[in-house]
Amino acid sequence: MSESTRLREPRTTTPMVPSSASGKACCHTGPQQTAEADAPVVALVGAPNTGKSTLFNALTGSRVTMGNWPGTTVEVSRGVWPPTLASPTCGRENCTCDHNQDPLAITVLDLPGAYSLDAHSPDEQLTRGLLQDGPVDERPDLCVVTVDASRLAHGLYLVAQIRELATRVIVAVTMSDIAAQREVTVDTALLSQALGCQVVATDPRRRTGLHALATAVRAALGDPVPDPRPTPITDDALVLDDDRFTWLSDAAEHATVAPGHDRLTLSDKVDRWVTAPVAGPLLFLAVMWIVFQLTTTVAAPLQDALDRLFSGPVSGWVTSLLTLVHLDGTWVEGLLVNGLVAGVGMLLTFVPLMALMFLLLALLEDSGYLARAAVVTDRLMRTMGLPGRAFLPLIVGFGCNVPAISATRILPDARQRLLTVLLVPFTSCSARLTVFVMLGTVFFRPNAGTAVFGMYVASVALVVLIGLLLRRTLWRTMGAEPLIIDLPAYHVPTLRLTTAVVWQRLRGFLKTASGIIVATVCAVWLLQSIPTTGGQAFGQVPVEDSVYGVVARTIAPAFAPAGFDQWQTASALLVGFVAKEAVISSWAQTYATEQPQPGQAGMLGDHIRAAFEQSSGGHPLPAVLAFMVFLLAYTPCVATLAAQRREVGLRWTIFGVAIQLATAWLLAVAVFQIGRLFW
Amino acid sequence: MTPAMDLSSAPLDTPLTLIEIVGAATSRQRLATLGLREGATFRLLTRTIGGGRIVLVGGSRIALSKDLVRQLRAQAA
Numbered sequence: 001m002s003e004s005t006r007l008r009e010p011r012t013t014t015p016m017v018p019s020s021a022s023g024k025a026c027c028h029t030g031p032q033q034t035a036e037a038d039a040p041v042v043a044l045v046g047a048p049n050t051g052k053s054t055l056f057n058a059l060t061g062s063r064v065t066m067g068n069w070p071g072t073t074v075e076v077s078r079g080v081w082p083p084t085l086a087s088p089t090c091g092r093e094n095c096t097c098d099h100n101q102d103p104l105a106i107t108v109l110d111l112p113g114a115y116s117l118d119a120h121s122p123d124e125q126l127t128r129g130l131l132q133d134g135p136v137d138e139r140p141d142l143c144v145v146t147v148d149a150s151r152l153a154h155g156l157y158l159v160a161q162i163r164e165l166a167t168r169v170i171v172a173v174t175m176s177d178i179a180a181q182r183e184v185t186v187d188t189a190l191l192s193q194a195l196g197c198q199v200v201a202t203d204p205r206r207r208t209g210l211h212a213l214a215t216a217v218r219a220a221l222g223d224p225v226p227d228p229r230p231t232p233i234t235d236d237a238l239v240l241d242d243d244r245f246t247w248l249s250d251a252a253e254h255a256t257v258a259p260g261h262d263r264l265t266l267s268d269k270v271d272r273w274v275t276a277p278v279a280g281p282l283l284f285l286a287v288m289w290i291v292f293q294l295t296t297t298v299a300a301p302l303q304d305a306l307d308r309l310f311s312g313p314v315s316g317w318v319t320s321l322l323t324l325v326h327l328d329g330t331w332v333e334g335l336l337v338n339g340l341v342a343g344v345g346m347l348l349t350f351v352p353l354m355a356l357m358f359l360l361l362a363l364l365e366d367s368g369y370l371a372r373a374a375v376v377t378d379r380l381m382r383t384m385g386l387p388g389r390a391f392l393p394l395i396v397g398f399g400c401n402v403p404a405i406s407a408t409r410i411l412p413d414a415r416q417r418l419l420t421v422l423l424v425p426f427t428s429c430s431a432r433l434t435v436f437v438m439l440g441t442v443f444f445r446p447n448a449g450t451a452v453f454g455m456y457v458a459s460v461a462l463v464v465l466i467g468l469l470l471r472r473t474l475w476r477t478m479g480a481e482p483l484i485i486d487l488p489a490y491h492v493p494t495l496r497l498t499t500a501v502v503w504q505r506l507r508g509f510l511k512t513a514s515g516i517i518v519a520t521v522c523a524v525w526l527l528q529s530i531p532t533t534g535g536q537a538f539g540q541v542p543v544e545d546s547v548y549g550v551v552a553r554t555i556a557p558a559f560a561p562a563g564f565d566q567w568q569t570a571s572a573l574l575v576g577f578v579a580k581e582a583v584i585s586s587w588a589q590t591y592a593t594e595q596p597q598p599g600q601a602g603m604l605g606d607h608i609r610a611a612f613e614q615s616s617g618g619h620p621l622p623a624v625l626a627f628m629v630f631l632l633a634y635t636p637c638v639a640t641l642a643a644q645r646r647e648v649g650l651r652w653t654i655f656g657v658a659i660q661l662a663t664a665w666l667l668a669v670a671v672f673q674i675g676r677l678f679w
Numbered sequence: 680m681t682p683a684m685d686l687s688s689a690p691l692d693t694p695l696t697l698i699e700i701v702g703a704a705t706s707r708q709r710l711a712t713l714g715l716r717e718g719a720t721f722r723l724l725t726r727t728i729g730g731g732r733i734v735l736v737g738g739s740r741i742a743l744s745k746d747l748v749r750q751l752r753a754q755a756a
Contacts, residue, residue, distance in 0.1 A: 115709065115712040115713065116708070118712075148738075150738050151714075151739045152738075153714055153737045153738075154712075154714055154737055157711075157712045184738065241708075245711070245716065264724075264735075267740070268724055268725075268733075268735070268740070271724065271733060272724070275725065275728060275733065276725070276726075276728065277727075277729075371742075375727050375731065376727075378729065378731075378744060379729040379744075482743070482744045482746050482747040483731065483742060483743065483744035483747065484706060484710065484713070484741060484742070484743060484744075484747065485742040486740070486741055487733065487739075487740040
């Protein structure tokens with residue numbers, strides 16, 4: 001069983017740590033990078049924006065594995081809390097621990113943010129399943145519940161519910177600095193007394209209080225599981241809720257010293273502008289423009305440089321090495337240079353883009369702005385059944401679909417995330433732009449700009465129409481819940497946390513996307529290398545005589561109703577399935593001409609014009625428009641597929657490809673058949 | 680005793696007491712876990728785009744959409 005599909009081996013709920021004579025573990029002897037299979041499991045739970053994931057990162061550093069939880073698309077991070085951090089001090093006056101005994105590292109699970117165990121969202125369902133509904137011997141040994149000190153009662157409902165279960169609980173009070181700004185102080189001793197469990201003040205952003213938390217966790221793991229909090233014996237949910245609210249209100253009141261009324265803060269003053277009817281959307285558009293600009297203009301030169309590095313010097317070095325061993329000019333050179341080097345090169349060109357996107361997302365999330373952006377765009381996106389924050393990945397998609405798919409993680413609801421993942425490929429990425437510009441220059445001059453702009457308008461229309469279509473068919477049952485967003489206080493993002501999150505996400509992308517991208521590029525090379533006629537050597541065959549050429553010829557007739565059934569055009573679309581950047585170079589290769597300079601048509605333009613003239617029966621303009629629409633709507637690239645598979649699984653990725661191909665073909669045929677009546 | 684009103688017609692920056700949640704069955708529990716339950720004292724901080732409000736309750740700032748704002752009835756505290 002994989003690491004992401006189980007917690008650990010079942011075992012009893014007796015004390016979990018290596019015991020000293022006192023029954024409590026305390027000291028440590030050295031670092032341990034991996035948790036044993038029977039290591040204690042501590043689950044971090046808490047409402048969103050209470051510092052839970054920050055605490056997770058502080059405890060585990062980079063020792064993190066990510067994985068979608070079985071049956072859901074909710075992500076759970078698993079990390080190792082090493083004994084150097086988990087047991088820094090004994091905390092007991094007369095330590096009786098065996099100092100030669102290596103204490104166990106602790107496995108820490110970062111569960112998604114949840115306000116309660118009532119399973120309103122997939123995130124809460126997961127938390128409930130793990131803590132309440134799942135088998136007892138697979139439950140975590142201890143829950144650390146993070147609670148925001150500046151709004152104590154807000155986090156205690158979850159504590160109330162978890163205290164009703166037979167599990168060890170420690171409450172970690174976070175955000176004490178923000179509470180202090182609001183003149184709110186929390187007495188952890190009084191709170192501990194009222195809640196009936198250990199309470200520790202900690203600030204994971206500044207890494208204070210972690211040792212106290214470690215000591216408390218070690219001590220609690222050595223104790224037997226406490227009795228659940230007594231509740232009224234009734235099935236009436238309202239009575240149970242009343243009991244919980246009374247209990248938590250008493251506890252919060254008992255332990256908190258606060259001014260008589262909530263003070264207005266700088267965040268409140270900022271929010272008056274950020275969510276206002278006119279200023280809010282303007283600011284949002286400005287932020288989105290910056291995100292779009294950064295992901296295209298800053299990352300593009302880095303991508304180009306990496307592309308040049310791999311197609312130039314790296315390929316040259318490999319060829320030189322092969323020359324030394326007399327393998328130049330053979331199929332081995334083709335496999336290494338056009339397969340492996342090209343595949344790895346393509347993968348690495350995405351790294352700066354993805355890193356930048358993850359960085360911007362982390363900054364927007366961590367600063368607190370993303371929650372406000374969701375308020376601003378909520379009404380517009382709601383027409384498609386999506387929450388406001390779905391706007392961001394769709395905007396990012398106009399730069400590149402790959403990071404946009406990953407950006408859907410900001411959506412808390414799995415169904416909304418899935419719908420957005422299916423819509424992102426219809427946003428026209430910058431790779432498609434290069435083809436639109438080239439075709440616009442060849443066929444629509446002097447109105448090339450208008451033609452390209454028209455494709456962007458078509459892209460927006462496609463997103464809205466497909467969104468509405470899916471919403472009214474497959475997603476009919478998706479509830480249109482009214483907007484309720486808990487707005488976190490604004491934060492200055494911390495470098496350490498931001499870096500950790502970016503690295504974690506980037507590593508996840510490379511891990512899951514690298515195989516499929518490199519394998520596909522190699523597969524295309526292989527198909528282009530296998531001859532179909534006698535007398536030609538493997539790897540030394542013109543494209544039209546290769547298996548790839550035969551495939552292109554076979555599928556070409558399918559495009560006859562759309563006016564572009566030349567095999568060279570079909571071949572370009574096949575390559576475009578791997579990457580849209582390769583469409584123009586594919587034409588250049590098949591027509592055996594030089595690739596034109598950007599913005600110029602050159603000889604290649606003449607070939608393409610002649611091909612569309614011939615295949616459309618004298619209606620090249622509607623045919624090329626149909627081709628552009630097909631290019632806009634069908635699968636963006638193999639990297640997007642890899643990202644989709646990572647986010648929503650293979651089944652939904654295939655479903656998405658089917659929708660893209662069907663939409664692309666139907667629209668292309670409609671455009672050509674209607675267009676030929678006028679042009 | 681001041682008359683009850685829905686939040687769309689309630690004044691900003693004034694202490695209010697929530698007296699009733701009309702309908703909104705699915706939202707009731709979520710609002711309660713955020714501290715917005717019948718009897719709670721709160722303030723409206725600002726109007727947001729689309730006719731929603733930001734509510735300040737128990738130290739939490741909660742953005743509510745227009746349709747939900749109309750389902751909450753309150754009176755001056």
